[in-house]
Amino acid sequence: MARLGSARDNTSARDNTSACDHGDRPAARPKRVSVRVGLTSTRIYEGEPVALDVTVRQADGYDTRWVLHPGKGIEPGSATGVNGQAARFTFRVPRWGKREVGTVALTLHDRWRLAEGRVSLTLPSVGCYPSPAVQRTEVMLSRLPNRLGEHRARVPGDGTEFAGIREFVPGDRQRAINWPASTRIGRLQVNTFAAERSQDVVLLVDATSDVGAPGESALDFGLRGAAGAARAYLGARDRVGVITYHWGGAHWLAPSLGRRQVYKILDVLLTSDSGYARGAVFSRLPRAALPPGALVVAFSPLLDGRFVEALRDMRERGFALMVVDVLNTAPPARRRSADVAAARIWRMEQDAIRFSLRELGVPVIAWDGSEPLDLPLAPYTRRPLVTRR
Numbered sequence: 001m002a003r004l005g006s007a008r009d010n011t012s013a014r015d016n017t018s019a020c021d022h023g024d025r026p027a028a029r030p031k032r033v034s035v036r037v038g039l040t041s042t043r044i045y046e047g048e049p050v051a052l053d054v055t056v057r058q059a060d061g062y063d064t065r066w067v068l069h070p071g072k073g074i075e076p077g078s079a080t081g082v083n084g085q086a087a088r089f090t091f092r093v094p095r096w097g098k099r100e101v102g103t104v105a106l107t108l109h110d111r112w113r114l115a116e117g118r119v120s121l122t123l124p125s126v127g128c129y130p131s132p133a134v135q136r137t138e139v140m141l142s143r144l145p146n147r148l149g150e151h152r153a154r155v156p157g158d159g160t161e162f163a164g165i166r167e168f169v170p171g172d173r174q175r176a177i178n179w180p181a182s183t184r185i186g187r188l189q190v191n192t193f194a195a196e197r198s199q200d201v202v203l204l205v206d207a208t209s210d211v212g213a214p215g216e217s218a219l220d221f222g223l224r225g226a227a228g229a230a231r232a233y234l235g236a237r238d239r240v241g242v243i244t245y246h247w248g249g250a251h252w253l254a255p256s257l258g259r260r261q262v263y264k265i266l267d268v269l270l271t272s273d274s275g276y277a278r279g280a281v282f283s284r285l286p287r288a289a290l291p292p293g294a295l296v297v298a299f300s301p302l303l304d305g306r307f308v309e310a311l312r313d314m315r316e317r318g319f320a321l322m323v324v325d326v327l328n329t330a331p332p333a334r335r336r337s338a339d340v341a342a343a344r345i346w347r348m349e350q351d352a353i354r355f356s357l358r359e360l361g362v363p364v365i366a367w368d369g370s371e372p373l374d375l376p377l378a379p380y381t382r383r384p385l386v387t388r389r
Contacts, residue, residue, distance in 0.1 A: 033059045035106060037121060043263070046096055046131040049077055052089040052123065054104055059085060063109040071102035071123075093128040095215050096223060098270060100125050129266045130220070133228030134372035138236050141199050141295055141320055142384035149198025149237050157195020165189050200241070200255045200291050201233045203265070206300030206307050207246040207272035212329045221326040221369035222299035223269050228373055229297055230265045234258070240265065243289060244272050245307055252289035295320045295385070301327035302353050302364075315360045320385055322363045324376070325354070 033056055040051040054066055066087040068080040077090035093099050101123035108117040144153050152161050165181050168188035181189040203226045210219040226242065233240045234257070241255035242265045253268045290296070296319050300307055315321050327350070331343045354364045365376045374381070 030058050030062075033057065033108070033117075035119070035121060037104065037123065039101075039124060039126065042124065042126050043129065044093060044126060045129050047092055047094060049090050049092050050126065052091065052101070052104070053086070054089075054106075055086045056106060056108075057085075059108055061110070063111065065107045065109075067105040067107070069103045069105065071100040073097065073099045074101055093126065095220070096128050096130040096270065098125055098127050127267070127270060130223040130227045130269060132231050133224045133369075135228045135232040135374055135377075136372070137374050137377065137381040138232055138238070139295065139297070139322065139377060139380050140384050141293075142386045143293070144197035144199050145293055147198050149196055151197055151199065151236070151238075153195040153197045156192045158193065160196070161194045163192045163194040166192055198236075198238050200239045200294035201229075202255060202290055202294045202296045203229055203240065203242045204296055204298035204300070204311075205242065205244045205269065205272060206298065206302075206304065207244055208307055209301050209303035211301060211303065211327070216328070216369065218301040218303075218326045218328065219272065221328065221367065222301075222324075223272060224369065225299045225324055225326065225367065225373060226269060227266060230262055232373075234262055241289065241294075242268050243285065244268060245304075245310070246272055250285065252285060254288045255291060255294070290314070290319070292318075293320075296322070298323045299326055301325065302350065302357075303327070308353055308357075311357065311362065312360060315357075315362055322365065322380065322385070323357060324373070325364055325366045326369060328368060 036053075036055045036057070038053045040053075044050050052068070056064055064083065064085050066082045066084075066089075068076065068089045068091075070076050070080070070091060073093060073095065074091050075094060077092055078088075080089070082089070089104075091101070103120050103122050105118065105120045109115070138151075140151050144151060156163055165178055166189065168177065168182075168190050172190045176190040178189045178191050205222050205226050207219055207222070210217050212218055212220075214220075230240050230242065237257065239255035239257055240261060241253050243250055243252040251268055251271050253264055256264075296314060298311060298321065300311075300323060302308055302323070302325060311321065311323065331339075331346055333343070334340070357364055363380060365380075367373065367376050
């Protein structure tokens with residue numbers, strides 16, 4: 001709402017008389033105007049365009065101009081100044097996080113520019129989610145819980161995928177009889193089918209170390225990989241949860257099903273840079289966050305010793321664990337002998353960490369953040385993952 005005030009109170013009577021002689025009277029000042037502001041979406045992904053619609057009413061007879069003042073991290077996709085009672089601005093957010101869109105300024109002028117009214121409106125914030133990585137296949141455990149799903153289990157059941165033929169026993173369904181095989185063998189034979197089960201998947205995101213250029217850092221790759229994995233496993237009707245480790249401790253979401261779980265997981269991922277807490281430790285998580293027999297997929301650059309110890313503790317407790325290595329940078333190359341030796345020691349330490357995890361039976365898969373996750377995970381998606389205690 002804006003009130004219009006006179007910009008020139010000392011207008012001569014001659015000018016007023018001339019205006020009246022021509023039949024052009026100034027428009028009556030509106031006591032109030034109504035402004036409507038709306039976003040096409042408050043949940044967006046990185047780089048996705050969003051439209052902002054603004055409309056003013058009860059301002060007939062006045063020239064209207066809108067000016068958008070974008071906030072930090074907002075990239076306008078159109079002109080920031082538009083004339084007219086209704087306007088549309090487009091923008092995008094290049095990197096994930098909660099962003100303030102900014103403000104929009106409305107200016108009203110009469111036709112002679114004698115009166116002017118201004119008002120500034122604060123726009124709502126938007127949540128920008130990490131752009132999910134491409135993943136179309138899933139890693140499946142060799143032992144699945146007794147829960148209905150879409151993965152083929154090694155035990156017979158009431159699924160739809162053919163498993164074999166066995167001899168008929170009292171109680172079998174008549175429609176399961178394989179008549180060609182029964183005629184050939186001379187005894188009744190029935191078809192058997194593989195059971196269809198689902199699994200629990202827990203995504204582990206390491207937010208303690210964010211190295212690399214903004215937009216292509218280890219944390220960016222980890223969040224995008226976790227978002228893509230969540231969509232893939234939830235699409236296969238698995239129960240998916242998430243745990244984020246950061247300097248303030250750990251945030252977790254219990255595994256669950258459904259499309260709504262995708263947005264719950266993304267909301268938890270947005271809290272990955274929530275702050276720092278001195279002396280925070282990674283204590284053991286409750287049973288609801290890490291159910292027994294779950295598949296744990298970790299996205300980490302493996303730079304924090306506490307996170308590596310947490311991975312070893314999970315493996316020693318018998319969890320099926322695999323690590324997606326998102327480290328994509330190295331210390332800068334320098335010519336001083338001390339710097340060369342330090343870089344060499346750093347590489348040896350990183351190799352030792354990965355070797356120790358592989359010795360515990362934890363696969364460590366390197367991912368560059370640009371290719372689909374299906375490529376580095378291909379050796380583990382072709383057959384069930386066997387976990388050895």
